[in-house]
Structures are given as structure tokens and as C-alpha cells.
Amino acid sequence: MEVRPPLTLSSFILFEERRRARAAGEKGDFCALLASIQSACKIISRAVHRAGVDELHGALEHVNIQGEVVKRLDVLSNDTLIHFLCNSGQLCVATSEETEDIIRPPDYLTGEFVVTFDPLDGSSNIDAGVNVGTIFGIYRRISDSGPDGRQPGNIQDALQPPKNLIAAGYTMYGASTILVLATEQGVNGFTLDTGIGEFIMTHPEIKLPTRGKTYSINEGNSASWDKSTTEFIAYCKSEDESKKCYSLRYIGTMVGDVHRTLCYGGIFMYPADARAKNGKLRLLYECGPMGYIVEKAGGRATTGKMQIRDIQPVELHERAPIFLGSKLDVEQVEAIYAKNS
Numbered sequence: 001m002e003v004r005p006p007l008t009l010s011s012f013i014l015f016e017e018r019r020r021a022r023a024a025g026e027k028g029d030f031c032a033l034l035a036s037i038q039s040a041c042k043i044i045s046r047a048v049h050r051a052g053v054d055e056l057h058g059a060l061e062h063v064n065i066q067g068e069v070v071k072r073l074d075v076l077s078n079d080t081l082i083h084f085l086c087n088s089g090q091l092c093v094a095t096s097e098e099t100e101d102i103i104r105p106p107d108y109l110t111g112e113f114v115v116t117f118d119p120l121d122g123s124s125n126i127d128a129g130v131n132v133g134t135i136f137g138i139y140r141r142i143s144d145s146g147p148d149g150r151q152p153g154n155i156q157d158a159l160q161p162p163k164n165l166i167a168a169g170y171t172m173y174g175a176s177t178i179l180v181l182a183t184e185q186g187v188n189g190f191t192l193d194t195g196i197g198e199f200i201m202t203h204p205e206i207k208l209p210t211r212g213k214t215y216s217i218n219e220g221n222s223a224s225w226d227k228s229t230t231e232f233i234a235y236c237k238s239e240d241e242s243k244k245c246y247s248l249r250y251i252g253t254m255v256g257d258v259h260r261t262l263c264y265g266g267i268f269m270y271p272a273d274a275r276a277k278n279g280k281l282r283l284l285y286e287c288g289p290m291g292y293i294v295e296k297a298g299g300r301a302t303t304g305k306m307q308i309r310d311i312q313p314v315e316l317h318e319r320a321p322i323f324l325g326s327k328l329d330v331e332q333v334e335a336i337y338a339k340n341s
């Protein structure tokens with residue numbers, strides 16, 4: 001019997017990305033940057049899976065920049081990512097959902113890439129042992145790196161529209177740990193083999209079905225929805241000769257809800273409503289990277305009125321409404337918004 005060695009994320013990136021980047025004469029070592037993210041995610045994965053026995057459950061006594069209760073695992077995940085990114089020698093600046101200002105490595109370690117991340121998405125699900133995840137987006141720096149390439153970056157490096165992303169991904173900590181990486185070349189998923197400590201390619205070339213059978217939204221907010229969201233959800237629940245009603249699926253962790261949408265198709269939504277005029281999810285850490293991943297898999301991401309990719313951020317922690325998933329489902333939302341505008 002022929003034994004084929006598995007394709008690891010590290011070797012996939014080395015072969016695919018380093019060769020392409022060198023051919024294009026690009027600065028910086030994307031593979032080294034990604035290695036640092038992988039290492040951080042492996043440590044977070046172990047902490048999440050051992051949270052109960054290691055007494056990492058529960059809240060700390062402070063709230064974060066968003067005014068939300070901070071959990072022990074939030075802090076551990078944030079500190080771990082910052083440590084690995086800053087020591088990679090590839091980071092220009094980073095920005096995190098859990099940190100007020102931009103994060104800069106020491107000058108002698110300054111590099112070419114900008115990383116925006118949500119260290120542990122789905123915090124409200126942590127103590128119940130439900131899926132949580134890390135989300136990240138990668139940009140090139142736009143500030144001048146200086147003659148030695150070590151000039152510190154600034155906030156403008158972080159305030160780039162999602163269309164400038166060069167890669168994005170998430171790691172979902174569930175029954176298994178799965179890292180999904182999107183680059184200009186496409187979207188691939190890797191499962192952590194804890195026996196060898198490597199992410200192994202398990203979901204090659206992910207493509208979303210053009211139309212789905214599920215919708216994913218917090219229906220508890222329905223009294224505050226705008227007319228267009230209400231109309232689209234009514235469509236999802238309707239049934240005639242041409243269509244069956246969609247099934248509702250909602251975990252309450254964006255990583256889990258988007259991962260299911262990526263695998264099976266459908267639509268995930270966190271719209272604007274009367275109480276939250278920009279929805280809940282953050283542009284730099286959640287909407288931008290997830291929109292990029294879904295687009296690279298053949299789907300679409302919109303606020304209802306404009307493409308997520310085109311939003312120019314003005315501040316680090318701003319929010320954006322989002323509808324993302326199968327192309328035809330998202331286009332239907334856009335058509336309803338256009339009709340009602």
C-alpha cells in the first residue's frame with residue numbers, strides 16, 4: 001500500500017506562496033509571518049481545549065475597549081498572538097479587537113506586514129465549550145519602511161479597506177481545530193493533527209455553493225430590524241413551487257457560523273438595526289477578513305448597501321453591518337436594499 005505523506009500548511013505555504021512572492025519580487029517573508037500565526041493558534045487551541053481543567057474559564061474584572069466583559073481566554077489568546085507576531089520579524093503593525101491602540105514590534109523587528117485580528121471570537125460561548133475561533137487579516141504596509149526596512153509603521157497602515165487584504169483566515173477551535181486560509185490563489189482548510197502538531201490539508205480549494213438552504217441571524221433582534229432585513233428573512237421562511245423554506249442555523253460565534261456557511265452555502269447576517277446603526281461586528285477584525293475569505297471562495301459580502309471590501313475604515317474599532325455567503329443569496333439582499341432605498 002502506498003503511504004502518501006500529508007500536505008501540511010507549512011509546506012503548502014512554502015511551495016505556493018514563497019515561490020510566487022519571490023517571482024513577483026515582493027518584500028517580506030509571508031511564510032514566516034504565517035508560521036507565527038500558526039504557532040499562536042496551536043497554543044490557543046490547547047488552552048481552549050484544556051480550559052475547564054486548567055481553570056481558564058470565567059471572566060476577569062475588567063471590560064475591553066468595546067465595553068464587553070473580558071474572559072481569561074480572551075487575554076491569553078490576545079497576548080499569545082501579540083507575542084508571536086511581534087517576534088516574527090515580519091510585523092509592521094497589528095491591531096486587535098482586545099487592544100485599544102495599534103501594536104508595534106520593537107524597531108529592530110519591524111517588517112512588511114500588517115495584521116488585524118480578533119484573538120478569540122465568540123467569547124460568550126467560551127464557558128459552554130461551544131466553538132470559538134481566531135480571525136485574522138493580513139495587509140502589506142503602506143507607510144515607508146525606510147532605507148533599512150525598519151521604520152516603524154503607523155495607524156494608517158491599519159486603516160486600510162478590506163480590498164487591500166493579501167490574505168485572511170480563521171482558526172476554529174471545536175471538536176477539532178481547523179485553520180482556513182484565503183489568499184489571492186483561493187481558500188484551503190487545514191485540520192490540526194495534535195499527534196504531530198501540524199495543520200494538515202483537509203479541505204482543499206473550498207468553493208461555496210451559489211445558493212444555500214440555511215440562513216443565520218440573531219432573530220431575537222427582529223423587532224429592531226430595518227424593512228429590507230425583515231423582507232429578506234420573510235423570503236427565507238417562505239415556500240412555493242420554486243423553493244423550500246430555508247433552515248435557521250445560528251451558533252452565535254461568527255467563526256462557526258461562517259465556517260458552516262463556507263462548507264454548505266447559505267447566508268450569515270449581522271445587520272444594522274434600530275438599536276445598532278452599524279450592526280455589532282467589527283470591520284477590521286471580523287467583517288473585512290471574513291468577507292475576503294467568502295469572496296475568494298466564490299461568495300459575496302455586503303452591508304446591504306455597499307461591498308464590505310470597499311469600506312474605508314476611519315477608526316480601529318468601527319463596526320459594519322454584514323450579509324455574507326452564497327452569491328445568489330447575498331445578491332438577493334442587495335436587490336431588496338436597492339428596491340427599498
Ligand code: AHM
Pocket residue numbers: 068097118120121122123124218252253254255257270280
Ligand atoms: P465577540 O468578538 O466579542 O465574541 O463578539 C462577536 C460575536 C460573533 O462571533 C457573533 O457572530 C456575534 O458576536 C453574536 O452576537 P449576538 O450574541 O448578539 O447574536
Ligand code: MG
Pocket residue numbers: 097118120121122254286
Ligand atoms: Mg469577535
